[in-house]
Amino acid sequence: MKVYPREKVVDPVCGMEVSLDDPRTMVSKYKGRSYYFCAQCCVRVFEKNPQRYLKAKGPFGRFLVRLVNTNVKVFGRAGPPCH
Ligand SMILES: [Zn+2]
Numbered sequence: 461m462k463v464y465p466r467e468k469v470v471d472p473v474c475g476m477e478v479s480l481d482d483p484r485t486m487v488s489k490y491k492g493r494s495y496y497f498c499a500q501c502c503v504r505v506f507e508k509n510p511q512r513y514l515k516a517k518g519p520f521g522r523f524l525v526r527l528v529n530t531n532v533k534v535f536g537r538a539g540p541p542c543h
Contacts, residue, residue: 472513473502475528490514 467480476498478485486497490510497503506513 469496471496471498471502473497473505 468477469480470476471478472495478496478498480496484498486500486503488495488497488503488506490506495506495510497506
């Protein structure tokens with residue numbers, strides 16, 4: 461029996477947590493790394509300007525994560541209305 465890790469990663473565009481084993485999760489490859497997204501629209505936004513979304517590290521990145529958590533409260537698990 462194959463075991464699928466219930467690994468969670470963060471969608472770098474909208475900051476939502478996505479599960480690697482969720483069939484709705486989209487993947488995009490950039491510079492040999494895989495990035496995961498909640499929806500096709502986030503992939504499109506990312507592929508237009510990947511650098512912009514990969515820089516969110518450090519204090520500002522943590523600020524973004526807080527902001528996103530607030531968004532999740534406001535918009536629910538569906539995330540920001542990007543669809
Ligand atoms: Zn997203």
